[in-house]
Amino acid sequence: MASALINVPAKAKRGEIIEIKTLMSHIMEPGYRRTADGKIVPRDIITSFTCRYNGVEIFRADLFPAIAANPFITFFTVATESGKFDFEWIGDRGFTETASASISVE
Amino acid sequence: MHKQDESTRRQFLGLAGSAAMLGAVPIVTLRPSEATPAMMAAAIRNVVGAAEVRTGKVKLDVPPLVENGNTVPMTVSVSNPMTPDDYVRSIHVFNEKNPQPNIGNFYLGPRAGRAQISTRIRLADSQKIVAIARLSDGSFWSVSVDVVVTLAACTEEVI
Numbered sequence: 001m002a003s004a005l006i007n008v009p010a011k012a013k014r015g016e017i018i019e020i021k022t023l024m025s026h027i028m029e030p031g032y033r034r035t036a037d038g039k040i041v042p043r044d045i046i047t048s049f050t051c052r053y054n055g056v057e058i059f060r061a062d063l064f065p066a067i068a069a070n071p072f073i074t075f076f077t078v079a080t081e082s083g084k085f086d087f088e089w090i091g092d093r094g095f096t097e098t099a100s101a102s103i104s105v106e
Numbered sequence: 107m108h109k110q111d112e113s114t115r116r117q118f119l120g121l122a123g124s125a126a127m128l129g130a131v132p133i134v135t136l137r138p139s140e141a142t143p144a145m146m147a148a149a150i151r152n153v154v155g156a157a158e159v160r161t162g163k164v165k166l167d168v169p170p171l172v173e174n175g176n177t178v179p180m181t182v183s184v185s186n187p188m189t190p191d192d193y194v195r196s197i198h199v200f201n202e203k204n205p206q207p208n209i210g211n212f213y214l215g216p217r218a219g220r221a222q223i224s225t226r227i228r229l230a231d232s233q234k235i236v237a238i239a240r241l242s243d244g245s246f247w248s249v250s251v252d253v254v255v256t257l258a259a260c261t262e263e264v265i
Contacts, residue, residue, distance in 0.1 A: 077219060
């Protein structure tokens with residue numbers, strides 16, 4: 001059910017600094033809340049996010065329960081060449097999701 | 107989403123001053139396992155080791171008064187060039203009073219072009235937030251910001 005929203009400029013000039021925005025739908029259950037009958041709701045979060053640019057890792061993040069639901073992460077990179085960004089989210093209970101976006105650099 | 111029976115809802119709001127709904131399961135927040143400033147200091151030590159942490163260079167943008175602790179926009183930027191010889195290696199964000207002291211670790215590199223990240227965080231209480239940047243020369247720079255939270259995290263359903 002998970003789905004990603006990625007915002008990468010479709011075109012960029014070589015050497016331009018571009019902003020990449022990502023959002024992954026996820027509950028990010030912190031694991032500290034209790035139900036009415038006192039049971040702890042088990043933790044279910046995304047723990048790791050990685051972005052690769054043509055196969056090379058350019059950004060990585062460790063996430064903790066203090067990241068809000070539907071983790072929204074933005075960062076910057078230099079547009080060096082045309083190609084593909086690959087995004088990967090890894091989390092509890094075997095959660096893994098990937099997404100990609102392409103860019104053409106002139 | 108709000109299929110909850112009104113009286114149950116009121117009951118929970120009255121009880122803890124905080125009730126949350128998740129699907130149809132009512133969830134009450136309990137915060138006995140609050141992190142302490144000492145835990146934050148320990149978490150920071152974990153990252154920086156014995157190195158000295160200097161104040162400066164780092165800018166932490168977070169609203170000073172937060173109405174809803176469930177989703178607080180946060181931007182960390184470091185005023186440092188991003189060249190192959192001199193760049194920001196990572197940014198680490200910590201809190202004082204959430205159940206645990208870490209918020210996130212962000213690993214950049216010279217290819218980032220600009221040392222700036224944004225995300226949305228949760229805050230369980232009014233507290234201090236600390237952002238620490240690690241530069242390529244091994245030095246650490248930090249900034250801390252005090253935030254007032256009027257509605258603690260986990261008390262409302264998030265969009």
